[in-house]
Amino acid sequence: xxxxxxxxxxxxxxxxMLLFLMASGLTLIFSMMGVLNFAHASFYMLGAFFGFxxxxxxxxxxxxxxxxxxxxxxxxxxxxxGLRNVHRHxxxxxxxxxxxxAFVIEEVVQMIWGKSPVDFRVPEVLDxxxxxxFATNYPAYKLFMLLISIGIFVALFAVLTKTRIGLIVxxxxxxxxxxAHLGHNVPLVFMLVFGLGSALxxxxxxxxxxxxxxxxxxxxxxGPILFVVVVVGGLGSLSGAFVASxxxxxxxxxAVSVNVSLADxxxxxxxxxxxxxxxxxxWRVTVAQIAPILxxxxxxxxxILKPSGLMGTxxx
Amino acid sequence: xxxxxxxxxxxxASRGVPMSALARYGVWVVAAAVxxxxxxxxxxxxxxxxxxxxxxxxxxxxxxxxxxxxxxLLSFGHAVYYGFGGYLAVHAMKAIVANGLPxxxxxxxxxxxxxxxxxxxxxxWVSTKRSGTAFAMISLGLAELIGSSALILRGxxxxxxxxxxxxTKLLRxxxxxxxxxxxxxxxxxxxxxxxxxxxxxxxxxxxxxMCNAVRDNPERVQFVGYDPRMVRFLAxxxxxLFAGVAGALAAINFEIANSALFGAVQSGTxxxxxxxxxxxxxxxxxxxxxLVVYLQLMLSDLTGIWQLxxxxxxxxMVMFAPSGLAGLIMMHxxxxxxxxxxxxxxxxxxxxxxxxxxxxxxxxMIEMFHHLMVKAVEGPAMKFMYIPLHANAVGPWLVGLLMAxxxxxxxxxxxxxxxxxxxxxxxxxxxxxxx
Numbered sequence: 022x023x024x025x026x027x028x029x030x031x032x033x034x035x036x037x038m039l040l041f042l043m044a045s046g047l048t049l050i051f052s053m054m055g056v057l058n059f060a061h062a063s064f065y066m067l068g069a070f071f072g073f074x075x076x077x078x079x080x081x082x083x084x085x086x087x088x089x090x091x092x093x094x095x096x097x098x099x100x101x102x103g104l105r106n107v108h109r110h111x112x113x114x115x116x117x118x119x120x121x122x123a124f125v126i127e128e129v130v131q132m133i134w135g136k137s138p139v140d141f142r143v144p145e146v147l148d149x150x151x152x153x154x155f156a157t158n159y160p161a162y163k164l165f166m167l168l169i170s171i172g173i174f175v176a177l178f179a180v181l182t183k184t185r186i187g188l189i190v191x192x193x194x195x196x197x198x199x200x201a202h203l204g205h206n207v208p209l210v211f212m213l214v215f216g217l218g219s220a221l222x223x224x225x226x227x228x229x230x231x232x233x234x235x236x237x238x239x240x241x242x243x244g245p246i247l248f249v250v251v252v253v254g255g256l257g258s259l260s261g262a263f264v265a266s267x268x269x270x271x272x273x274x275x276a277v278s279v280n281v282s283l284a285d286x287x288x289x290x291x292x293x294x295x296x297x298x299x300x301x302x303x304w305r306v307t308v309a310q311i312a313p314i315l316x317x318x319x320x321x322x323x324x325i326l327k328p329s330g331l332m333g334t335x336x337x
Numbered sequence: 338x339x340x341x342x343x344x345x346x347x348x349x350a351s352r353g354v355p356m357s358a359l360a361r362y363g364v365w366v367v368a369a370a371v372x373x374x375x376x377x378x379x380x381x382x383x384x385x386x387x388x389x390x391x392x393x394x395x396x397x398x399x400x401x402x403x404x405x406x407x408x409x410l411l412s413f414g415h416a417v418y419y420g421f422g423g424y425l426a427v428h429a430m431k432a433i434v435a436n437g438l439p440x441x442x443x444x445x446x447x448x449x450x451x452x453x454x455x456x457x458x459x460x461x462w463v464s465t466k467r468s469g470t471a472f473a474m475i476s477l478g479l480a481e482l483i484g485s486s487a488l489i490l491r492g493x494x495x496x497x498x499x500x501x502x503x504x505t506k507l508l509r510x511x512x513x514x515x516x517x518x519x520x521x522x523x524x525x526x527x528x529x530x531x532x533x534x535x536x537x538x539x540x541x542x543x544x545x546x547m548c549n550a551v552r553d554n555p556e557r558v559q560f561v562g563y564d565p566r567m568v569r570f571l572a573x574x575x576x577x578l579f580a581g582v583a584g585a586l587a588a589i590n591f592e593i594a595n596s597a598l599f600g601a602v603q604s605g606t607x608x609x610x611x612x613x614x615x616x617x618x619x620x621x622x623x624x625x626x627x628l629v630v631y632l633q634l635m636l637s638d639l640t641g642i643w644q645l646x647x648x649x650x651x652x653x654m655v656m657f658a659p660s661g662l663a664g665l666i667m668m669h670x671x672x673x674x675x676x677x678x679x680x681x682x683x684x685x686x687x688x689x690x691x692x693x694x695x696x697x698x699x700x701x702m703i704e705m706f707h708h709l710m711v712k713a714v715e716g717p718a719m720k721f722m723y724i725p726l727h728a729n730a731v732g733p734w735l736v737g738l739l740m741a742x743x744x745x746x747x748x749x750x751x752x753x754x755x756x757x758x759x760x761x762x763x764x765x766x767x768x769x770x771x772x
Contacts, residue, residue, distance in 0.1 A: 057470050103656070110659040113411050116473060117612060118655045120413075124605070124648035132642060132710050241601065245481045248474040256471055306489055314489070317482035321463055324475060328466045 024155035029274045035163055037270025038170035042225035043243075044250045044262040045177060046218025052194045052257045053214055054104065056112050059119035062244035063126040064219040067092050068226025069235045070134055073141040081144035089223040096219025100212045123240065131237045138236040166228045173224065174263075181259075190214060249316045253323050255333020264331055269316050276312035365534055372526040376519050385518040391630045392525040393586045396532045398610045398622035400579030405608070406616035407540060408572040409552030410465075411473045414480025416603035418577035420487070421456045422449030422584025423594040424494065430502035430589075442507045442515050446528050446585040453581015454574055461573035465566055468555065480604055487596040499595025502588075515589075525586050532579050537619055539575060548572045606633075609647070613654050615661025624662050642707050646700075677762040684751075684758035691747035697722075698740025705733060 047061045068088050075084035099122065107118045142148075143162045150158035181187040193200045193210045201207045233239070250269055254261030282305050311318075323330065375388060397419055404410040426449040433440045464475040487494040494500070505516045513520050539545050547568045550558045555565040588594045597603070606629060614625020636643030658665055672678045701721055705728040708719045717729040726733045 051470070055470075057474065103652075107656055107659075110655075112469065113405075113409070114655050114659045116411060116470065117608075118652060120605075120608070121648050121652040121655060125645060125652065128642060128645035128648055132645070132707055135711075245477055249478050252471055252474045252478070310489055311486075314482050314485040317478045317485075320475065320478040321482070324463050324466060330471075 024157060025278055027154055028157050028159070029278055030271070031159065031163070031167075033271035033274035034267065035167050035170075035270070036274060037267035038167060038174065039225050039229055040247065040250055040270055041263050041266035042170050042173060043222045043247050044254070044266050045174075045259060046221040047247065047251055048254075048257060048259050048262045049190075049194075049214055050218045051251065053211055054108070054115070056104075056115040056119070057248065057251070057256075058215075058218070059116060059244070060099075060122040060126060061119075061218070061222055062240040062247055063123045064092050064096060064222040065226040065229075065243065066130060066237070066240035067095070067126060068223025069141065069230035069239065070130055070139070070226075071223065072227030072230050073134075073139050073235055076141070076144075085224070085227050088227045089220040092223035092226075093216040093220030097212050097216035099219075100215035104215070105208070105211075123244070127237060127240060134237065136237055138234045141230045141235040143231040162232060166232060169224070169228055173221065177221075246316050249320045253316075253320055253330055255330025258330070258332040261330055261332030269319065272315055272319065273312055276308050276315050279308040282307045365530070368533070369530055372530060375526075376522055380519075382518060385522050387630065387634060389518065389522045389525050389590050391627050392522070392529040393583050393590065394607075394610060394626035394630050395623050396529050396586065397580060397583035397607050398614065398626040399533060399536050399619075400576050400583060401607045401611045402616055402619075402622040403536065403539070403548070403572055403576040403579070405611055406618075406621070407545065407552065408548040408569060410468065410569060410572070411608075412476040412604075413473055413601075413608070414476035414478075414483075414604050415576070415580055415607050416599050416601075417460065417480050417483045418453040418457050418580035419584035419587070419603060419607075420483070420594075420596075420598035422446075422453045422581030423588035423598045424500070424584075425449055425452035425581075426585035426588040427500050427502045427594040428493075430504065430507065431500070433508075434503065434506045439508045441510050442504055442589065443510075443524055443527075445507075445589060446582045449585020449588070450578045450582040453584065454578040457574045457577020457580075458570075461570050461577065465569040465573050468551075468565070468569060480599065480601065484596060484599040484601070487599050494596060495594075497596070499593050499597075501593045504589050504592055521590055525590065528582060528586055532582055533623070536575075536579060540619060544568070544571060609651055613651065613661055615663025615665075615667075617660050618663035618667060621661050621663030628662070640704065640707075641711070642703070645703070672762055675762070680762050681755075681758055684755045687754050688748060688751035691744045691751060693744075694740050695744025695748055698737045698742070698744055701733065701737035702741065705737065 043061060043065055047058060050056075050058050050061070071088035071091055072081075072084045075087050079087075103118060103122070104115060107114050143160075147160075147162045147165050149161050151161035151164045152159055179187075181191060189200065189205055190210060193205070193207050193214075197207050200210075246269065250265045251262055253269070254263070254265030376385060379385070379388065397415075400418075401412070401415050404412050404415070426445050429445060429448040430442075432438075460479050464472060464479060467475060488496065504521075505514045507515075515521055515524065547558065547563055550563075551565045551568045551572075558565045558568065584598060587598070610625040610629040611622045612625070613628065614623065615621025632647065633643070636646060640646070654661065660667075669678060669681075672681065704721050705719070705726075708715075708728040709717070712719070717727040719726065719728050721733075
């Protein structure tokens with residue numbers, strides 16, 4: 022039991038930190054432009070595939086740097102030549118633009134790397150068990166992922182709150198006109214923030230690629246969970262995104278190891294539901310089986326109890 | 338400036354005058370006649386199947402536009418209500434056949450509609466608490482929730498393979514078995530027309546007007562004493578109702594309901610169709626649905642990467658024509674009224690030629706790239722528009738690059754020609770194009 026607890030906590034925090042790597046960029050971009058970037062998970066996927074391709078050519082470590090830089094550049098180009106032009110049509114076309122972009126990126130990735138998973142392996146330096154708790158070998162690569170994401174989290178926090186650049190970015194989010202009057206190039210700040218957000222997602226992609234499956238549907242699989250994170254945390258709230266990321270990471274990891282169904286719960290009270298009703302499965306399905314849908318249940322629950330999200334202040 | 342205001346006032350006043358009965362009902366009579374005659378013009382099995390799909394897509398897109406166009410709610414999960422409509426329709430058909438109830442097939446879509454309404458009321462209560470981006474994300478989350486649950490709850494949803502029913506086993510009226518596709522087509526056509534009329538009627542009611550107000554300025558809606566959330570909720574329920582009808586018709590058409598009905602592809606397609614057709618106009622989604630069904634079938638025959646072209650077309654529409662096809666058409670209405678439309682033809686021709694050259698060049702390069710990446714085992718020889726070429730040779734790439742680049746430059750320059758021609762008609766000014 023203790024073993025399960027420790028390993029699940031580690032895995033949950035790891036997944037949560039990965040989610041936050043993406044959610045942080047998404048939240049920054051949302052606060053900045055007022056539009057949720059639907060293609061954010063696609064940048065994560067691009068990061069994973071770029072990481073795979075570059076590590077084939079020159080190794081994993083250069084890929085960890087070059088991949089995110091390339092994706093960040095793509096993100097900046099998308100903002101400069103795409104979103105900025107669509108901006109004048111309003112928020113719905115902006116969101117739809119990123120929706121179309123996600124569609125096109127998935128098609129292009131399928132065209133180049135195919136539909137089946139690619140063989141993206143953990144670098145040999147990190148391919149050993151870091152430590153053994155009870156009987157489980159915890160891989161060093163996962164520890165490395167955890168360290169990278171925590172490191173980036175700390176760096177991001179420090180840059181945003183302690184440096185001059187961070188202050189200008191923060192000010193541009195809330196008072197773009199005032200910042201522009203003070204002589205700063207606000208459109209450039211927006212472009213850089215968009216690029217940085219995309220690069221953060223790509224870092225998540227490069228480090229998650231070898232541990233999870235690098236496949237052309239990974240954006241479509243992760244995207245909705247990512248949006249759940251930002252809505253549950255409260256749109257535009259960075260700390261909310263952090264809490265929600267960890268919450269959903271832990272929730273999903275723990276749920277997988279719980280083999281209890283509603284029928285079991287009711288059996289404790291000496292009640293057994295009738296055998297052959299059409300909604301029979303509702304009783305017999307275990308928590309582990311519904312783990313994939315738990316984030317969405319959490320979303321509905323949070324919306325009923327606190328419509329603006331855990332730490333959100335905005336209404337829309 | 339004063340003239341413009343007067344014009345605007347007179348314009349809106351004249352629109353407020355009740356239309357003649359001919360103008361008001363004529364369009365529906367014509368639509369009914371066209372729907373009735375179509376199978377005699379295009380009688381092949383393929384054409385009937387395509388037209389049936391178009392009819393379903395039209396209802397679905399119109400129902401989606403109650404949200405997107407009329408209430409300003411962007412939903413990424415509209416297929417949920419379509420899916421429930423389909424599932425409940427199949428369950429109803431099975432139950433009717435099993436118990437021998439005297440219920441004919443044509444009322445089954447009503448079951449689907451009620452299912453859509455019920456679930457829209459259930460989920461809408463939660464999701465319409467928010468508008469804007471949050472609403473969009475909630476709709477996405479709900480769609481994922483339902484889509485995944487459909488695979489878990491096998492008893493009701495039938496798992497991967499779904500559930501099937503036989504549409505010919507129900508009570509027959511006038512000896513229509515609904516076995517042949519043409520009979521199904523007429524069933525879909527009647528429901529399509531009925532739903533379109535009802536949805537149009539809704540836009541004329543006070544509720545329809547309040548929906549537009551909520552879209553444009555929810556704050557002022559509150560000032561005049563309405564609850565924007567309630568208006569959003571009602572619009573959501575109506576939208577779910579008609580989506581359910583569309584889903585039931587789809588289930589009748591395919592005689593199966595599976596979890597693909599709930600899929601993200603379904604939700605995405607209806608969004609694409611509605612937006613590309615033009616969410617700002619009632620007939621926009623109709624155009625969009627017909628176009629998207631047609632493109633899906635035609636492009637998938639022509640090329641293996643039609644979805645890429647589809648996505649690029651969508652992005653181009655969002656960037657350059659956010660009011661959709663209907664918006665482009667309605668832009669020309671003043672010209673048509675002034676009988677000046679023909680004067681735009683030469684300018685459009687000047688713009689069209691480089692545009693086509695540019696698109697052909699881009700498509701050539703995309704196809705060659707696709708051939709090299711995906712069909713590498715077949716060797717470099719391929720055909721583009723019946724012209725044989727080698728995908729790894731320099732020549733075709735140069736031609737493609739020249740066509741795309743040169744076409745783009747010329748197309749960009751042709752904007753001036755078009756703008757000049759537009760100004761020369763003199764109509765745009767009078768219509769308020771510029772002060």
